[in-house]
Amino acid sequence: LIGLFEQLESVNDFVNDVMPLTKDMFDATLEKMDELEKKGVFKLLKEGEGMADKALMAYTSGDLEAPEKISLFRLLRELNQPEVKRTLYVLFSVLKTLGSQPTNQSIKNKGVKP
Structure with a gap:
């Protein structure tokens, strides 16, 4: 019974020691x-x-199969659709934001041009 109380006291001490650390992390x-x-x-x-x-x-599972041959003119026609334009705008906005970030110093040291 005394051992049980000692373990309980140890747990209590541990909790009291850990609480400030967890509060800071939180x-x-x-x-x-x-x-x-x-x-x-x-x-x-x-x-x-x-x-x-x-x-x-x-997309269904059938849509993910290899597409038919698409001509350059069909591709250009698809680029004129509003959905494609919006998607490309979002994609280019993300790329522009990523490109405007400062470059990594390790890349500069390796001689890679951004």
Whole structure:
């Protein structure tokens, strides 16, 4: 019985020691999540999830087979569709944002031009 009380006291001491650490980690996590929320990261992820769901619903397993031969003129005609234009705009906006980020120093050191 005394051993049980000693173990209980040890657990209590452990909890008292760990609580300040977990509180600091929890506070730091909340601050980072708040920062990401203000930047719009979560909104972007939610929209990306919706776009992925729509893309999956649009295709059946048969649609994922090898496409027929497509001529250059047909491809150009497809580029004129509003859905394709919107998708390309979003894609190029993302690429532009990624390209405007500062380059990695290790890439500069290897002589790779951005």
